[in-house]
Amino acid sequence: MVLEIIVMVKQVPDSQEVVIDPVTMNLNRSLTRNVTNSADENALEAALRIKDKVGANVTVISMGPPQAETTMIECLARGADRAILASDRFFGGADTYPTGLTVAATISKIGKFDIIFAGEESSDSSTGHVGPGVAEFLNIDQITYASSVEYEDGYVTADRELEGGTETVRVPTPVLVTVLLNSNSPRMQTLRRKIDAVKKGMEVWDHDKIGLQPEWVGVRGSPTIVRKMRPIKERERAAKKIDIAGLGDLARELYEKKILKLEEE
Amino acid sequence: MSEFDAIVIGAGPAGASAAIRLASSKKNVLLVEKSDPPGSKNVSGGVLWGSSLSSIIPDWEKSAPVERFVDTKSVAFLTQDSKIGIDFSSKKLQQKKTGYTVLRAKLDQWLARKAKEAGAMVINGVTVEKLHMENGKVTGVEQGGDVITSDAVILCEGANPRVAIDSGLHKRLSDRDVAIGVKEVITLPEATINERFHLKSGAGFACEYVLGYLQNGVEAGGFLYTNKDSISVGIVVSMSHLRENDATHSFDIIESFTGHPYIAPLLEGGNMQEYSAHLVQEGGIGSMPKLYGNGYMIAGDSAGFSFSNGLVLQGMNYAIDSGIIAADTFIEASKGMDYSESALKLYQDRLESSYVMKDMRTFKGIENVTWSPFVHKKVPAMLESLMLNLFMEEGKPKKHMTGMLLDAMSENDMLKASSIMEAYRMMRRM
Numbered sequence: 001m002v003l004e005i006i007v008m009v010k011q012v013p014d015s016q017e018v019v020i021d022p023v024t025m026n027l028n029r030s031l032t033r034n035v036t037n038s039a040d041e042n043a044l045e046a047a048l049r050i051k052d053k054v055g056a057n058v059t060v061i062s063m064g065p066p067q068a069e070t071t072m073i074e075c076l077a078r079g080a081d082r083a084i085l086a087s088d089r090f091f092g093g094a095d096t097y098p099t100g101l102t103v104a105a106t107i108s109k110i111g112k113f114d115i116i117f118a119g120e121e122s123s124d125s126s127t128g129h130v131g132p133g134v135a136e137f138l139n140i141d142q143i144t145y146a147s148s149v150e151y152e153d154g155y156v157t158a159d160r161e162l163e164g165g166t167e168t169v170r171v172p173t174p175v176l177v178t179v180l181l182n183s184n185s186p187r188m189q190t191l192r193r194k195i196d197a198v199k200k201g202m203e204v205w206d207h208d209k210i211g212l213q214p215e216w217v218g219v220r221g222s223p224t225i226v227r228k229m230r231p232i233k234e235r236e237r238a239a240k241k242i243d244i245a246g247l248g249d250l251a252r253e254l255y256e257k258k259i260l261k262l263e264e265e
Numbered sequence: 266m267s268e269f270d271a272i273v274i275g276a277g278p279a280g281a282s283a284a285i286r287l288a289s290s291k292k293n294v295l296l297v298e299k300s301d302p303p304g305s306k307n308v309s310g311g312v313l314w315g316s317s318l319s320s321i322i323p324d325w326e327k328s329a330p331v332e333r334f335v336d337t338k339s340v341a342f343l344t345q346d347s348k349i350g351i352d353f354s355s356k357k358l359q360q361k362k363t364g365y366t367v368l369r370a371k372l373d374q375w376l377a378r379k380a381k382e383a384g385a386m387v388i389n390g391v392t393v394e395k396l397h398m399e400n401g402k403v404t405g406v407e408q409g410g411d412v413i414t415s416d417a418v419i420l421c422e423g424a425n426p427r428v429a430i431d432s433g434l435h436k437r438l439s440d441r442d443v444a445i446g447v448k449e450v451i452t453l454p455e456a457t458i459n460e461r462f463h464l465k466s467g468a469g470f471a472c473e474y475v476l477g478y479l480q481n482g483v484e485a486g487g488f489l490y491t492n493k494d495s496i497s498v499g500i501v502v503s504m505s506h507l508r509e510n511d512a513t514h515s516f517d518i519i520e521s522f523t524g525h526p527y528i529a530p531l532l533e534g535g536n537m538q539e540y541s542a543h544l545v546q547e548g549g550i551g552s553m554p555k556l557y558g559n560g561y562m563i564a565g566d567s568a569g570f571s572f573s574n575g576l577v578l579q580g581m582n583y584a585i586d587s588g589i590i591a592a593d594t595f596i597e598a599s600k601g602m603d604y605s606e607s608a609l610k611l612y613q614d615r616l617e618s619s620y621v622m623k624d625m626r627t628f629k630g631i632e633n634v635t636w637s638p639f640v641h642k643k644v645p646a647m648l649e650s651l652m653l654n655l656f657m658e659e660g661k662p663k664k665h666m667t668g669m670l671l672d673a674m675s676e677n678d679m680l681k682a683s684s685i686m687e688a689y690r691m692m693r694r695m
Contacts, residue, residue: 033302033305188409189390189391190391190408190409190410190411191297191388191391191393191406191408191409191411191413192408192409192411192413194388194390194391195268195295195386195388195413198386198388
C-alpha cells in the first residue's frame, strides 16, 4: 500500500508587494504578483521528505481562481504527483468556514488519505483556520504548528513549537499536520521538473464534481461579515542623513530629547 | 529525436517574438525565462518604436499593454542651472503613432502570454545554466544536471548574455560595451500628468537628456517618459566612467537628475513605485558576437542590437525583428532538417538585408559621439552661454546671432580647428 499524502496549498499575493487601495480598503491584486503561500511550500517539502524516505503519492489541492494554476504547476515541479484545483465561481468570496468545507469535500472525493499537510497559516489573511477546520470536517486528529514531521509504520511523530518549549507528539494516521513557516528549506524546481509539470497539468474540479451545493460554499456559505477595514498608519521615519563626524552631536541631541538613554540611568 | 524543435532562452521582446513566430508555425518550442513573471527583471526606459509586433500580433496596438503614444518627443541639455531643449509635438505623430511608452513588467508578461496562447511552452523562474553541445553543435540546454534537447537554440538573453558568454559564443563584456541604466517609476494621477506635460488623454511625452552638469569627466544621459499614470525617469551612465571615478555613484547621478531644478517639478508629489538598475548594451557593431553557428542563433540585446544617437534610444524594435528573423530562419532550416552553421547563415543574410544590420552598419561608431566630452560638456555649456547672451537684456548693444554663437563657441573652446573637425566627424556619424 502506497502512503497517500495530501498537501493543502494557497496562492496569495506576494506580501512584499501588497498594496491596499486607499478608497476601497481591499487588496489591489492587479498590482501584486501571486505566489505560493510560503508556509505551504514548507508543508509540501515536509510531505516530499516523507515521500523520499518511504515512498508516497503526493497530491496537492487548492481552492482558488484559475490563475492559481501557476502555484499548482510549481508544486508539481517540486515533486508532487497530482494537482487538483477546486475552482468554481460559486467558491468566490468564501471565508474560512466554507473554504475548509470545500477543501475537506475535495479530499473526501479523492478518497483514501493517510496524512494531510497544510501551512500553519496564509500570509494574506493569517487566520490559521482552514487546516484545523478541514481536520474537523473530516473528523480526524490534527497536529498544529509542527516544526518537524516524521512518518513510520502508520504513525506520525512531530515536534510542536510552543511557548517555552517543544512538544513531541506521536499520532496514528490518518492525521492532519499544519507546518510552521520556514521549518524546512523547500527544494528547487528544475527545468526538467517544470517541463514535466506543465505537460502533466492540473485537474480542475467544480462544485458539482466535488459534490457541494452552491449555497454551502463561497460568499453564501460564509458566516463572517466584515463591517469595516482600517489601514494601519505608517509611522513617518525621520530618514536623517548623518555624517560620521556629526555622530556625537546627534547622540547629544537624542539624549536631550530623551530618546537615547545612558546605560547607568 | 529532440524533445523540442527549438528552445528560446529569455522571454524579453526578442525571445517572446521568436517563440510566438515559431509556435504560430506549429513548431514545438520551449521559451525559458529566468524571472518570474517575465519582465520582472527588465528595466527598459522605455519607448517601443515602430510596429515590429504587427507581423506576429496583427492587432497589437489594441491589445498590448502600451501606456501612451509619443506625441511630444524632446531632447534637452541640462547644465547646473539651465535646460536647453527642443520639443517636437506634431499632429502627424498623433495620426501615425510611431512610438509608445511601455512598462516592461507588463509588456513582457503579455508577450509571454501571447507565446503561450500561440502554443509555446513557457517556463519562468528557471535559469538555464549552459548550452548542451554534441560534436560541436548546440543540441539543447542544461539545467540542474538535466539536458533538455532541441534541434536549435535561440539565445535572447538581453544585455548580459550569461549563457552565451559561458558557452564561448560571446566575449566577456568589457566596460566599454555596456552602460548602467538606473530607473525610477514614479506614480502620479493621469490627470496630473496630462496637465503637467500638456498632453491629451492617451498622448505621451518622451525626452532624452544630456546631463551636462556632471563633474570629473563623468558622462551620463537622462530620460523621462510618461506612462498612463506614472513617469519612468532615469539615467544611463557610462560604465568606464563609473569605474574611473570611485567617488561617483550611479544612485547619486539619478538623484541629481530627478532633483534638477527643471526635472524635479515634473515629478513633484509622485510616489516612487519602482527603483531598478540594469546593464545597457552600448558597444555597437564592434562588440557584436558572431550571430549564428551550429545549432544556435543570437538575437536582441545579446546580439548587440541597440541604437542610440542621443536623440532617440531604440532596442526593443531591433529585438522583436531579430527574434522574428531568427524564428523564420529556423522554420526555413527545418524544411531540410539542417541546423548547421551553413544553414543558419541565412539568419545573418536576412539581418543584413533588413534595417536591423543596415542601421548597425550606418551608425558604426556612433557610441563615440554619444559618449564624448564634446557632447556632454562643451555643447551644453556653449548652448547655455549662447542662450544667456540672447536673452539677458542689460541695456548693452546687442550683437548679431552669428556673433553671439561665435562668442559662445569660442568661450567653450569650440573654434579650434581640432574641435571643428571633431564636430564634423560627429555630425557625419549621426
